[in-house]
Amino acid sequence: MTSLSVAWTEETRPVAGVDLHLRRGGSGEPLLILNDEFGHLGSLRYQEELAQNYTVYIPSHPGFGPTPRLDWIMNVRDLAGWYLMALEELGLNSVNAIGLSMGGWLAAEMATMDPGQFKKLALVGAMGVLPPEGFIFDMFLSVPAVCITSCFHDPEGTAEFREICPELAAPEQAQAWEIAREEACRLGWRPYMYYPGMPNLLGRLKDLPTMIVWGREDEFVPLSAGQVYHDSIPGSRLEVLDNCGHMPHVEKAEEFLGLVRQFFA
């Protein structure tokens, strides 16, 4: 795989009532990445690679820093409603999207409200449904570094793990994690990281090509939740990666890229 360096631009623009911080890079058809509960974890290889073929958009969700919080957004459905307005303003209609963990939950909520918002949707270790077996990891009872480590099946064997989670986080990094955690806490404290009605609403995604990607050893959001998504979205595909935790895009970047390239092609 190549690792051409991509020129990322970072801009802040008023969108749907907030000064939205947006990273953008690459060229080609737009591809939206919806970040997880940790906020922006830095420039990662899978993003660089995708930017070779797509114009990649990575917004910072309101409240996750640096985009400021909107006081009225109190749950993920509120955030999804806001995003539908924001993407319309950004001209990102019928866009390909990848939703990671909490960002996957967010994408699923948006799709239940407006399935036409997406052209194709990849949900990666998505929160948002109650796993029939196991529980979603309680990220508020562990410090951020422990949470991030728990997202990996083999952290030390993962090339980019120490970039995401250095042995000693810089103060700015620690602060960024805290800001993201605080907003994740506002949105998902209870019910903890799911919306009870979600499985009943996912039928609306029947005409939206949806791929569900999961690490078999995901201990953050158990695979049984992936199965619920798969069973509830008619025509969806479930791809399970072996020896992989909650962040297939980092831990199994190569396989992950193979799957999404083929899916979005």
Place this chain on the structure above:
Amino acid sequence: MFIGYFTERPYQDQRSGYFGATGKPIMDLTVSNEIYDAKLGAELYNRYLDEKMYAEEMGFDGLMLNEHHGTPFCMGGAMNVEASILARMTNRAKIVLLGNILPIWDDPLWLVEQLSMIDMISRGRLVSGWVRGTGRESVAHNSPPPYNWERFQEAHEFVVKAWTTPGPFRWEGKHFQYRHVNPWVRPYQEPHPPIWLPGVVSRDSLMWAAEKRIPYIMLATEMEPTKLAFQLYHDTAAEHGYESGPQNIGYLWKVHVDETEELAEETARKYVQGPSNPFLAGNEGTVNPALVNLPGLTSRTRVLPTQAVATAARGGTGGVAGVLGRPYEQQIEDYTIITGTPDTVIKRIRHVLEYIRPGSIFFWDGDGAMTHDDAMRSLRLMGQEVIPAVKEIAKELELPGPFEVDPATGKDLTKEEAAAPTADD
């Protein structure tokens, strides 16, 4: 001077393995209640109530209770139940709740009713304090920590309105909504029971109290940062156009009195020999750092001088080195534990009163590994010698309590009280 008695009511089980300074440290949320011995629990609840009743007999002005959840260091998971019993079993002392954990109540109307009933049954002896709670409270009752402060403020406004405004009325708030607020019990006291605020950490809370003219009680903090934090209270009061004084501030710390100096030392060492307690310096246990820093529970930037000490003591980051596990000897030296015979104790209390100038004080006793006998000996000597002496010192130092001088208006209440019939008549 208002003098109160406090113990955290530890679950003292010698066989638990979690008992004593050398026992297994208690990590937050890791002790299963599988080990709970119901017969022992029953004995302890009754013991602590008996001690409170004796404290009233010995002349304490206030019987203070607090509340924590899911932890052996405090058995008061439903403090209002204990307060209800004291309301009926005692007849003079104030029942001082410091306090109900406002943000964790999903239904604060129920709190309105409970507190009004306690005030009724005690014929107006309730002091209703609020706290924001620690991480374990938010987790135990699943209350969202980033909304802790908003929920605190809204619940306070709601409770005061429900106590003072004839119903029915509607309440459509951000966090609480009711279409029919009309509790069929109203507080005995007019316009409502006094509200006090205890704490250690949050600058927001202390300034809020000062702004609302609500007395603030500093809990087991060290003297110098306590004095600094109280200065902030007085400055804030001045900014809001009134002069606060001793009647607005209170201080709780560890005081044990005994028959001989030797027995006093032996017994006071038991403060640090019970089940570990993150608030009992010297035996804090192992604190879960994530629980101390639940997202958004307190502001990351607006903290008090006491915060560095308190947070470090509870396992947080950015604290002062050497705070954790402050040994008994050091606590004796810095006055955060006072023990001895009445003569010794009275002299040392005078020093604390001169330095901090509080109008309310609370003796924290009978805790850790102390037995019922230990607690009763101390209560007797406090009643016979310490309380009368401290009252005299307070007069000399001009330290009026909140029932002598109104914290909100600065008005002398003793003259008015003499003229009006008292609640007990």
